[in-house]
Amino acid sequence: MRILKILGEEYQVVYGNSREDRVDFKEGKIYVNSKNTPSGKLIKEALSDYLYTELLGMYEKIKNEKKLEILGDVKFEVKEKIDEKKNRIAKLKHNKITVKLNAISLPQEALKYMMAHEMAHLITKKHNERFWNIVKTIYPKYEIGQDLIEKHENDLKGNITGI
Ligand SMILES: [Zn+2]
Numbered sequence: 094m095r096i097l098k099i100l101g102e103e104y105q106v107v108y109g110n111s112r113e114d115r116v117d118f119k120e121g122k123i124y125v126n127s128k129n130t131p132s133g134k135l136i137k138e139a140l141s142d143y144l145y146t147e148l149l150g151m152y153e154k155i156k157n158e159k160k161l162e163i164l165g166d167v168k169f170e171v172k173e174k175i176d177e178k179k180n181r182i183a184k185l186k187h188n189k190i191t192v193k194l195n196a197i198s199l200p201q202e203a204l205k206y207m208m209a210h211e212m213a214h215l216i217t218k219k220h221n222e223r224f225w226n227i228v229k230t231i232y233p234k235y236e237i238g239q240d241l242i243e244k245h246e247n248d249l250k251g252n253i254t255g256i
Pocket residue numbers: 210214220
């Protein structure tokens with residue numbers, strides 16, 4: 094039985110035979126129907142979409158709170174690997190935040206911290222006092238998210254689907 098972690102929750106992967114390629118998330122299960130595309134690829138695409146939507150939602154929320162003045166618009170991209178560095182889960186470059194696909198396994202608080210961290214880098218590149226003040230402004234309980242990332246360290250490495 095294959096189990097995948099999504100936003101800190103475990104999902105069982107169920108394979109079906111459908112006449113189309115599709116993936117559905119329902120009540121703790123991921124239903125995978127593969128016709129033309131290999132199931133591993135379908136799952137990765139579905140997880141990538143899921144994470145992208147989640148990140149965008151978080152970003153809109155932070156933007157609407159108006160605690161931080163954001164110039165221009167931030168773009169997002171989900172990738173399987175960032176810079177070949179195994180432990181890196183996110184990176185900011187030219188107003189684009191790239192997030193590692195494995196981050197989908199993290200609980201929401203951890204993603205929220207990750208987002209606050211990268212958004213603070215929009216203001217300053219260094220991890221200085223000013224930086225941490227911005228992180229705190231965006232997400233006052235950011236330390237909860239930090240701890241969760243450490244706890245989920247193993248989920249962030251390797252191939253998320255194992256396929
Ligand atoms: Zn940083």
